[in-house]
Amino acid sequence: MFLHRAFKVAVPTSRYCTSATVFPSPLHLLDLLQLSIHHRSLKLAQQSHAQILALGFNENAFLYTRLVSAYAACGNLFNSRLVFDSIALKSIYLWNSLINGFAKHHAFDEAFAMFHEMIRSSILPDDYTLATLSKISAEIEDLISGKLIHARCVIIGFVSDVVVANSLMSMYCKCGELGEAGKLFDEMPQKNLSSWNVIIAGCAASEDCMSHIDLWNFFRRMQNDGFKPNAYSIASILPACDSNTGRWDYGKELHSFLVKNELDLKMDLDVHIGSALIDMYSRSNRVAHSRRVFDQMRCRNVHVWTAMIKSCVQNGAPEEAASLLHEMQVKAGIQPNKVTLVSVLPACSSLAGLTGGKQIHCFAIKMDLNHDVSLCNALIDMYSKCGSLSYARRVFDNGAFYKDSISWSSMISAYGLHGRGEDAVNMYYKMLQPGTKPDMIAVVGVLSACSKSGLVDQGLSIYDSFMTRYGMKPTAEICACVVDMLGRSGQLDEAMKFIREMPVEPSASVWGALLSASIMHGNSVTRDLAYRFLLELEPENPSNYISLSNLYASYRRWDVVAEMRTMMKERGLRKVPGCSWITISGKTYSFYVADKVHTSSSLIYEILDDLVSVMKGDNCLDFDILTEIY
Template structure:
């Protein structure tokens, strides 16, 4: 017969032990069963047990049950008050929390810390800081738990000033020896922009744990001190996933994506570690940046095989990877099939970018239109997509919609729109964007200010470009100086561009490759051959910048325009890289200007070897033969063009009047006001001939009668555009004409006379530079 079991002794310790077990298991039903047992055993008057029960209810989310117990307690200890206070604070019920806090008979460090923790938990970091200040004011002793939490608040708001004061309290209260406190200090200084002090704290620590090392690795990676981060990483005897993530994410954030993927590969060799969502988001981002579609697919397969419960960040990263690497349809399928409803505008914008990258505007616009909450990134992506695909009017229209109904444009949006205005040479649109930048406060942005310099310069307003540059002189980056130097060079102000470059060097601002393209171009347009040669040597020998094809083209142009054709040819022959189309095209153009048939033949042959259907090579050679009155060879070249199906690029000129662009070709008979335009041009032609203008009939490269040649010259596209501008604008209005080809000798001479005749400034932008015609003179000084 089985012996009777001994009765279980129900004691306060027994119940408290099992309550702790229920709390660890997060089992509310078992906890309530213990509560029932406590009542049956008559232990409900035990303050110790009531505190344990209240703590259990508070931490399992039953705050109302906790508060009911609190109200029933015969005696309330500090623990009782702090438990119910912490329960309300952590749930964000601050009205109740503050009421309890104010009723506590003797508030201790735990009471104050409970409020700080609650504010932190709900993201109300400024409230947490104010609570801490009150705590200090009331001379309440600090604990390490208080300090770690308030330092987390400072890190969140990047409050370096208050963080430093808290550091002084840490030292005063002797808490700096706690590893958790030191770790919090490092984190606060790192996130608040003071890496040097973070390093001082790190070096002063006697004991360091894995959290300390991870924090310093993250800090070094954040500051691009990769060697220090990797050295510390390699010294670690124990690494966790956070350690690896710090290295991988750091490389990825600084676009060192090959290194990020290499570290990820090494991590996978450690069988004890598995990547988490942070790892996957970083490596997928690296694949997207490198456009490594196959590797991205392998990582996606790894996610599926291992049944990862992917986060929103990983979902967005997957879509970005596919969209950016050419797998845009896969990205779209992931987005459509995703069960994660939280995939946000980042995913849609990534898909939008993917279609735009492929030039698929229609599906991109559908995605854009389907977005419910379009942020500034989505708007900007669509605007940039239109611009990159040459749909400038669509970009302008979308920008207007953004102003009316969308978010406030940021500096990237405005810079993109300034690029559109620059391409269209639309001064009116550019001025409107300038006004938007002023209203939004983005005008001081480097990208916007540089965009404004370029826009005004390309619209022919070099003085406005100078004003923008002068306004940002306290914040001039290399790119700002470069933009201004290039602008001055394009407008024929070579001496000013060189003076600005010299000032730049004096101030210790280091020029880059593009700066030297600008200054060499300035020397070219000003005919300063020796100056150009000295800057070329300065670039190579002092600034250690290896010349690119653009620099070589500038030097060829420098020699060629000055008539030093043999020197230009010798330079081409000694180039360490194969001359490209631009190099030979520039040399051929110089040969045509200086009528050197032999070298022109060589240049044309070399150019056509690289690009057999280059119409410019055929046209330049044919025109050169014509200029030398070698009509037979000119005819042969033109026949060769016809046989090969090569079409000569047609010359166009255009002018913008009241936001509308008017396009003209030579002998244009399609404009609605053609009769008035031709009548005006006839009148001008006769008047400037009376002033001494002699038509340059050699500019007509065909064997025709002189009278016929003169009629052809009369109706060149830029002259028609000027005539239309004169009949369409008030007196004294500056005319701005754009042309896709180089202005011919006759038009250049005629426009000088016209500017004097009508008393207006006429600005012409041709394929190579700006010409400012005023009072019978041109800014290029007839050197172009």
């Protein structure tokens, strides 16, 4: 209605008006076209187009340039091209409007085709053209096209333009060419804050540890050259700060910098920096710090809620993640998006909450997200871990989404988890039928399924074809699956031979697999060997000492048990207490070792004491040993 009224004032109100009629001027039509762009109103754009033709303004270059942009903004690229083709003398601005329209709607091939057509028409591109095409090259990570645009910039003389140079640097960073981006940066005669931010963001996004060193060097240089970091600078650098990179203290310093410079006060307007802080603390296993940032934010959108939910899931707080999802919808009135649902589904898996998982699935269908591949993959994983293999298969068989390698790997792992090794093997070979090359995750999944189901020959055949037919090198996890497969079947000598001939260095998972098999089959030689290597590789892992202590306790070697406990105490090691949970009437109850938090704990322990008495009377177990172990 508003758009209709806006146009009504621009046209004659009566067909009987003669000399008093006021027709819309070109400036007024330009305003109407801009209004149609702002509101993405195709109807208003068409009405404006009709007035341009009726009033004889079809030679006005400014109107037609704005009209091309208006149709493109409304998603009607066909009309944009028709308007473009109707103009005989095309200015660079008209070319830019159409190229930019194609770019915004991800019609990248058409955008490059228009650029080549422009060159053939002897129209010289300007800085806006080159910057747009550089962004397209970055978007599709096409390094060759990006270099061609760079060469064109050098030929024309736009390489010294700050905006163009920034776009080229961003393209090189997105394509993994940080060296080229740094070279271009050093050659720039003038730099602005965005120039520094591009390099910082590129280094932070790189997986190369040397890039992180360059990142901090750039950050220091930036301040030494008189450029004060803004919120975008900090948000770009925070992903490189966590315990894994050894830069946890840097993250705290950056947070302090935000507070000191009052940039944190912008959290009510710029939620991006708040989400980055939550994510940084989460990756450093500081979920309490993440929650503190979350609680201090005055404005929270769906991205902030999602970051906090993901933080809880990743740090072992699935109940809090489920509670946040409920609070997000009920109290905050914010609907979750696809990323939120994918982030919270692992919480259902941890809690074995099939009902909650089904509710999320129903919500996804209601939001028309059941065709999204990442969400469907998460649903397959959730259903399988919640014990419903049939629902996992129903999601997999849904033809509404494209199945990627993760989809196949998730279904293969689901069969393995439920002890259906034959089905896992069949699914693996079905995945390979279209000529798909197996990835590491799929191989780990199918080998693990073969190990649990005793399919040694099939597993070894898959392992051999993985290396010989596809020419891929196995990871330590794949080798651990083979050792576990051989060990479970009692072939401990073959397992030891495989470890000696492994193409990679044996990891803790390899020796752990051998240890489990040795204990299962009572082979003390390989057991002691596996323990020795485990303690060498993971001297700070309390589980190794606990399992070794329990083993010696079963042989009543209390002297060795005491020695193990002393070593743990000296190293300050403490095992994380085990946790069990059960869902009754839609409510989940969790219990830790020696936990007395539950309101009915007295009754629970009373019943347990009765059970222990019955078991002692039947001499089912040696409870002196049991007490020492647990």
